[in-house]
Amino acid sequence: xxxxxxxxxxxxxxxxxxxxxxxxxxxxxxxxxxxxxxxxxxxxxxxxxxxxxxxxxxxxxxxxxxxxxxxxxxxxxxxxxxxxxxxxxxxxxxxxxxxxxxxxxxxxxxxxxxxxxxxxxxxxxxxxxxxxxxxxxxxxxxxxxxxxxxxxxxxxxxxxxxxxxxxxxxxxxxxxxxxxxxxxxxxxxxxxxxxxxxxxxxxxxxxxxxxxxxxxxxxxxxxxx
Amino acid sequence: xxxxxxxxxxxxxxxxxxxxxxxxxxxxxxxxxxxxxxxxxxxxxxxxxxxxxxxxxxxxxxxxxxxxxxxxxxxxxxxxxxxxxxxxxxxxxxxxxxxxxxxxxxxxxxxxxxxxxxxxxxxxxxxxxxxxxxxxxxxxxxxxxxxxxxxxxxxxxxxxxxxxxxxxxxxxxxxxxxxxxxxxxxxxxxxxxxxxxxxxxxxxxxxxxxxxxxxxxxxxxxxxxx
Numbered sequence: 001x002x003x004x005x006x007x008x009x010x011x012x013x014x015x016x017x018x019x020x021x022x023x024x025x026x027x028x029x030x031x032x033x034x035x036x037x038x039x040x041x042x043x044x045x046x047x048x049x050x051x052x053x054x055x056x057x058x059x060x061x062x063x064x065x066x067x068x069x070x071x072x073x074x075x076x077x078x079x080x081x082x083x084x085x086x087x088x089x090x091x092x093x094x095x096x097x098x099x100x101x102x103x104x105x106x107x108x109x110x111x112x113x114x115x116x117x118x119x120x121x122x123x124x125x126x127x128x129x130x131x132x133x134x135x136x137x138x139x140x141x142x143x144x145x146x147x148x149x150x151x152x153x154x155x156x157x158x159x160x161x162x163x164x165x166x167x168x169x170x171x172x173x174x175x176x177x178x179x180x181x182x183x184x185x186x187x188x189x190x191x192x193x194x195x196x197x198x199x200x201x202x203x204x205x206x207x208x209x210x211x212x213x214x215x216x217x218x219x220x221x222x223x224x225x
Numbered sequence: 226x227x228x229x230x231x232x233x234x235x236x237x238x239x240x241x242x243x244x245x246x247x248x249x250x251x252x253x254x255x256x257x258x259x260x261x262x263x264x265x266x267x268x269x270x271x272x273x274x275x276x277x278x279x280x281x282x283x284x285x286x287x288x289x290x291x292x293x294x295x296x297x298x299x300x301x302x303x304x305x306x307x308x309x310x311x312x313x314x315x316x317x318x319x320x321x322x323x324x325x326x327x328x329x330x331x332x333x334x335x336x337x338x339x340x341x342x343x344x345x346x347x348x349x350x351x352x353x354x355x356x357x358x359x360x361x362x363x364x365x366x367x368x369x370x371x372x373x374x375x376x377x378x379x380x381x382x383x384x385x386x387x388x389x390x391x392x393x394x395x396x397x398x399x400x401x402x403x404x405x406x407x408x409x410x411x412x413x414x415x416x417x418x419x420x421x422x423x424x425x426x427x428x429x430x431x432x433x434x435x436x437x438x439x440x441x442x443x444x445x446x447x448x449x450x451x
Contacts, residue, residue, distance in 0.1 A: 116315065118311050118313070118315040119315050119317060119318075121271075121276050121302075121309075121311070121315070122309070122311060122315040122317070123328075124275075124276065124301075124302040124303055125274050125275070125276065125302050125303070125305070125307060125308070125309040126303075126328050126329030126378070126382065127303045127304075127329050127332040127382060128303055128332055129303060129332070131334070132332060132333065132334050135334045136328075136334065136335075136336055137317065140319045140336075141318070141319055
C-alpha cells in the first residue's frame, strides 16, 4: 500500500487509541464523581462537559490554540518546559480527546446512575473501602455502558477534523490524520487517493459501530430482583 | 445491654420533611421494629449499620460504641461488624452465589474467585442448603433461594448483630411462614442478636422477643425488656 494511505490511517489509529485511553480514565472518573455528587451546580457542570459535542470543531480548535499556543495560558507555561503541542501529533491527541470526551462521560454517567445504590451499600456493610466498592461493585455493573461509550468515542476521535486541523495542522507523515488527508487529496485533485482513504475510513467506522452495537445489545447486566 | 440506640436525624426534603427521633435498648435476641411505611424503620436500621449519619445520639452494639456525637465517634460502615439483609436482598448480579457469599470475607480490591470457594463460604452455603446453586447467578434464583443467599452473605463475615429489612416482603405467603420458622431456629442456634423491621403483624407474632412500635419517626411505647 502507498505510504500516503497507511501513514494517515496509522496516525489516526494512534491518535484515536490515545484519546480513547485518556477518556476512559478521565471520563469514567469524572462521571463517577458527578453521579455521586449532589449539588445545584450539577446541571451547569454537565452542560460545560457536554459542550465539545455541540460546539463547532473549529471553535474547539480555536480555544485550544488560544490555550495551548506559545502565548496561551497553558501553552506559555508548557513552552518554559520545552513543550509545544501545536503542530504535533500530541496536539491531535488533545483535540481528539476533547472532542470525544462527552461520549465517554455521558455513557459512563448514565451507566453509574443505573447502578442500584443499595448494591454499593451492601459492599460497604460487607467491609469494603470506598475505592473497593467502586472497583468490585460500581465499575463492573457499569462496564458495558462504559465500553459502548468508549467505542463511540474511538470512532469520533478517528474522524476528528476541525479541531485537529487547527491545532495540529496538516503535515504529511507527522500530523496528517485520515480525515485531514482526505481533505488534502481532494484539494490536490487526487480522486483515486481520496476514494481509497474514504473507503478505509468508512469500513473502520462501520466495524466500530457494529462492535458497539453488539456490546450494548448483548445480555444487559443481570439485576437482582 | 447488647443494643443501645438513641438517634436523632432531620431530613430536609421540601416535599416531605421528616424528623427521626428514636431511643431504645434491647437484650432480646429478636427485636422487631414494627410500623407503617414512612415510620422511620429503615432509617433507624441504616443508622445502626453506618449507612446514615445521625445528627446526634449514640449507637452501641455488644458493648462497642459505633456512633457517639458527643465523643466524636463514627465508625465507618465497613468496620462495624453489622450484617445487613436488604429488602430486595441486593445480591450482586454480576457475581455467582458462591462469590456473593464469599464477598465480605476479604476486603481488598479483588473479587472472590469463581472456582475456589473459601471454607467459610462453603460452610454457609451448606448450612443454608444452597451448595448446589454455588455457580448460579442471582437472576437464576427463586425468591426463597435469594433470601438464603442474602442471609449467608451477611453471616459469613461473622457479624455481632444482624439487621433485616422486611426480609419476607418479597416472598409469597406459604413460603413466608416456613422461612419465619427457620429464621427463628437460626437465631436460636447462633445466639446472634437480630433486628427485624416489618409492617406485617404476622412477622411480629412469629419472630418477636421484643417489639417496638414506630410511628412518625418515634418509638410509641417504652421498651419492655431492659
